[in-house]
Amino acid sequence: MIETLPLVKAEEAYKRMMGGNARFRMVLTMT
Amino acid sequence: MRNTYRAMEVTSPGVFSLVERKIAVPSAGQVRIRVEACGVCHSDAATVEAQFPNLSYPRVPGHEVIGRIEEVGPGVTAWKVGHRVGVGFFGGEDGTCEACRRGETAYCANAIMTGITTDGGYAEVMIAEARALALIPDGLKSEDAAPLVCAGITTFNALRNAARAGDTVAIQGVGGLGHLGVQFARKMGLRTVAIGGGPDKEHLAQKLGAHVYIDAKAQDAAAALQKLGGADVILATAPSGAAIGSLLPGLKTRGKLVAVGVSEDAIPVNGVPLIFGGRSLAGSLPEERLRLKTPWISAYSQMSVQ
Numbered sequence: 264m265i266e267t268l269p270l271v272k273a274e275e276a277y278k279r280m281m282g283g284n285a286r287f288r289m290v291l292t293m294t
Numbered sequence: 295m296r297n298t299y300r301a302m303e304v305t306s307p308g309v310f311s312l313v314e315r316k317i318a319v320p321s322a323g324q325v326r327i328r329v330e331a332c333g334v335c336h337s338d339a340a341t342v343e344a345q346f347p348n349l350s351y352p353r354v355p356g357h358e359v360i361g362r363i364e365e366v367g368p369g370v371t372a373w374k375v376g377h378r379v380g381v382g383f384f385g386g387e388d389g390t391c392e393a394c395r396r397g398e399t400a401y402c403a404n405a406i407m408t409g410i411t412t413d414g415g416y417a418e419v420m421i422a423e424a425r426a427l428a429l430i431p432d433g434l435k436s437e438d439a440a441p442l443v444c445a446g447i448t449t450f451n452a453l454r455n456a457a458r459a460g461d462t463v464a465i466q467g468v469g470g471l472g473h474l475g476v477q478f479a480r481k482m483g484l485r486t487v488a489i490g491g492g493p494d495k496e497h498l499a500q501k502l503g504a505h506v507y508i509d510a511k512a513q514d515a516a517a518a519l520q521k522l523g524g525a526d527v528i529l530a531t532a533p534s535g536a537a538i539g540s541l542l543p544g545l546k547t548r549g550k551l552v553a554v555g556v557s558e559d560a561i562p563v564n565g566v567p568l569i570f571g572g573r574s575l576a577g578s579l580p581e582e583r584l585r586l587k588t589p590w591i592s593a594y595s596q597m598s599v600q
Contacts (some may be wrong), residue, residue, distance in 0.1 A: 264473060267331075269439050273302040273416050274310040276334045276356075277342060279468065287473040288441040289334035291356070293300075293418050 265290045301417035301529040303352035307344040311352070317419055320367035321527065325424050326380065330436035332415030333358025335444050336470065336533060337556060346410050357383040357408035358444045359422070360436040376445060378436070380443040381408055381415065382580070383424040386423035400579050409439030441474070447530065449475040450579040452552050456527045459483035464525040466515070466541060468502075469494040469533030469553060475529050476502040487522065489515050491532075510537070519544030535559040542575065543567040551575045585586070 265288045276289040287290045298314045305311045312462065315515045317557045340346040341355040358380040363373055373379070373476060387399035394402050408414045413421070425588030430439050449471055457463050457479070464487040465475040470487070479486040479501025488499035496507040508518045519525050524546035530538040535557040542551050542563060555560065562574075563575055 265333075265437055265441060265521065266313060270300060270302055270416065271312055272336075272419070275389045277310075277338060280334045280336065285334070285467075285470060286552065288445060288470050290358075291332045292437055292442045293329050293331070293332065294362075 264267070267292050269293075295454065299417060299419040301354050301419075303354050304342050305352045308342060310342075313352075315417075315419075318421060320370075320421055323370060323424055324367040324421050325363045325370060325373055326365040326367075326426070327359065327381070327420050327422055328364045329359055329361040329363035329415050329418055330378075331418075331440040332356040333440035333444065335383075337444075338409065341410055341414075343512055346407075349410065353409070354413035354417050354542075355382065355409040356415030356417070356420075357385075357410075358440040359408070359420060360402045360430055360439045360443070361415075361420065363389045364419075373427060375422050379422075380430050380439060381420070381422045381426060381445040382447065383408055384426060384429075384580075385412055386426040386584070393427055403485070407523075421510070439471070445471050446578075447472055447580040448554050448578070449531070450478050451580045452529055452554050453478050453527070454483060454486070455578065456480065456529075456550050456552050456576075457484055460544075461485065461526035462487065462523060462527045463526055464489055464502075464508075464515075464519055465546065466510075466528060466530045466537065467555060468499050469532065469551035472529075473498075473502060473530035476504050478574075480504070481528075482535045487519065491537075516541055525549055529554065531555040533557045535561040539563055542573060543571075545571065545573045547571040547573070549573050552578050553577050 267290045279285050280289045303311050338355040364375045365588045385408040386562035388404040391403040447453050463479045464482040465472050466489040468490045488504035491511050499507045527549045530553045533555045539562040
């Protein structure tokens with residue numbers, strides 16, 4: 264189970280993960 | 295084709311910067327990958343927060359990388375342009391240190407660490423060592439495959455090495471690692487106990503396959519495990535040393551507490567249940583590291599883990 268965000272939002276994805284808020288794995292996409 | 299690509303660098307601790315970089319040619323033994331997806335792992339903090347000693351910036355984090363090979367360097371015979379591959383944390387062994395000479399390349403003393411000692415997958419393009427790649431089977435979407443090359447292989451191998459069908463296994467934490475651990479445990483034929491902090495994860499844990507859910511905030515998780523007869527194995531995924539240490543008395547005699555979530559605080563261990571129960575606390579790395587055709591990735595697909 265993943266949540267995707269585009270590469271430009273890497274910081275947001277990282278912060279969601281570190282905050283324990285990812286459901287359940289953040290994945291960056293390049294397209 | 296553009297001769298540049300976008301990458302998300304960390305330029306100093308905590309600071310991300312989107313940059314345009316020139317596309318490089320892979321050296322001998324390397325490939326260049328057009329990245330399709332990259333998972334975000336708690337261990338990325340090693341790069342982002344400068345937790346890794348002597349880290350040099352700028353550095354591109356990311357070690358759950360899936361992409362297609364677009365150029366192979368000299369001497370690379372196993373891989374061709376167009377292959378879809380995965381790159382995990384372990385970016386390649388030196389082949390000469392003592393661990394490598396024992397055949398334990400996963401513990402290489404001078405391993406390349408993707409996204410830490412070399413640039414990782416928070417980018418449209420990445421250079422990787424051919425010897426560290428895994429082939430990604432068709433039918434698995436790149437974004438779904440990304441967490442498998444770190445979180446997936448970590449939990450899968452820890453369970454496979456420590457538990458046997460029929461064992462009672464507790465997965466501590468129902469997060470980025472634990473949600474995979476619960477699913478693997480159930481599909482491996484283990485009596486699966488999920489341990490979460492609060493009542494909100496109970497429904498999810500059961501949906502993922504847990505037979506029993508323990509709310510560690512509402513009760514003593516180790517005592518609750520003992521009420522179930524004790525755990526043969528506890529897989530500790532949540533990054534809290536204090537929480538991990540408190541679970542040790544929940545093991546059966548000779549049981550094993552396996553830590554895979556890296557915590558900043560120390561793991562306190564009470565010697566009485568440790569010694570008088572013959573229990574053990576161990577760390578686990580994916581010992582069967584990514585290989586050319588990694589059987590666990592196929593197993594993962596067949597197990598329909600999500």
